[in-house]
Amino acid sequence: MTIRGIAADAGVSASLVVKHFGRKEQLFNTVADFGPAAEELFDAPLDGLGRHMVLTLVRRRREQKGDPLLRVVFSLGNHDERSLLRDRFHEQVTARLTARLPGREPALRAELIAGQLIGLGATLSLHREGAGSLATPEHLADLYAPAMQALVAG
Amino acid sequence: MTIRGIAADAGVSASLVVKHFGRKEQLFNTVADFGPAAEELFDAPLDGLGRHMVLTLVRRRREQKGDPLLRVVFSLGNHDERSLLRDRFHEQVTARLTARLPGREPALRAELIAGQLIGLGATLSLHREGAGSLATPEHLADLYAPAMQALVAG
Numbered sequence: 049m050t051i052r053g054i055a056a057d058a059g060v061s062a063s064l065v066v067k068h069f070g071r072k073e074q075l076f077n078t079v080a081d082f083g084p085a086a087e088e089l090f091d092a093p094l095d096g097l098g099r100h101m102v103l104t105l106v107r108r109r110r111e112q113k114g115d116p117l118l119r120v121v122f123s124l125g126n127h128d129e130r131s132l133l134r135d136r137f138h139e140q141v142t143a144r145l146t147a148r149l150p151g152r153e154p155a156l157r158a159e160l161i162a163g164q165l166i167g168l169g170a171t172l173s174l175h176r177e178g179a180g181s182l183a184t185p186e187h188l189a190d191l192y193a194p195a196m197q198a199l200v201a202g
Numbered sequence: 203m204t205i206r207g208i209a210a211d212a213g214v215s216a217s218l219v220v221k222h223f224g225r226k227e228q229l230f231n232t233v234a235d236f237g238p239a240a241e242e243l244f245d246a247p248l249d250g251l252g253r254h255m256v257l258t259l260v261r262r263r264r265e266q267k268g269d270p271l272l273r274v275v276f277s278l279g280n281h282d283e284r285s286l287l288r289d290r291f292h293e294q295v296t297a298r299l300t301a302r303l304p305g306r307e308p309a310l311r312a313e314l315i316a317g318q319l320i321g322l323g324a325t326l327s328l329h330r331e332g333a334g335s336l337a338t339p340e341h342l343a344d345l346y347a348p349a350m351q352a353l354v355a356g
Contacts, residue, residue, distance in 0.1 A: 121275040124327050134328055142329065156333035159325050160346055166328075167321020171313050173278050174288055174320075175296065179310035192314055195349025 085116030098197030151202025239270030252351030305356025
């Protein structure tokens, strides 16, 4: 992907992208850092983590801060830089969540929870003017978080 | 995206892609058709639909038939052909599922179920050698399907 392509996708000029992020490698390092997002998503006691994750993801999106995790889907090809994106996701999101989960098969449950988070962002993006866009974060959490909490509790 | 890019992502030669799918427009029409996948995913009575969807998705992937829905994430940019991909997904997956759901807010629940399906495919792709790759389809359904079934039942 070129700087021009990245800029076009973001709806800004290429020069603005370069001004803010510097060269392509620096831009990529910023994009591939899930650390701050994971920090925010996982910042809750275990017994309320499912709900916290849904509320955090939805509110961040509503505040135009962007989806915390969804960009990882662009790593689903086979190129080198895409696999760095995937590796960072494993390390900063999945492994970190695995370490916090009690009970059996924490790695498997963490992968499935990561899937639920990515899927929530994906469906809100795909249905930008759909029913999800009209629901409050609390209502989305009522519907979506119990399943995530079940996987957190194990 | 070019035919060469598509071929590289699929790990085959560009000439093989052209041979099988014809020109770029024909290839795109094939890629943007979620009808057969939706047919297969939703082919179960409502009281077992959650489990059926998980088993179908995981088994299709294991049999190397590819993920039924995940390619829709490549519509998350803003280009014209990508929005066709998104529109087809709405019509063939979300609207179809909405029409089958009983109870309140079927459109919202269908969007969230679509998210769970996309998320499951995404996490299995992202963690290709992870815990999910070692679990049986039945075990994945045990962990992941109850949440989907709760949204099906409403």
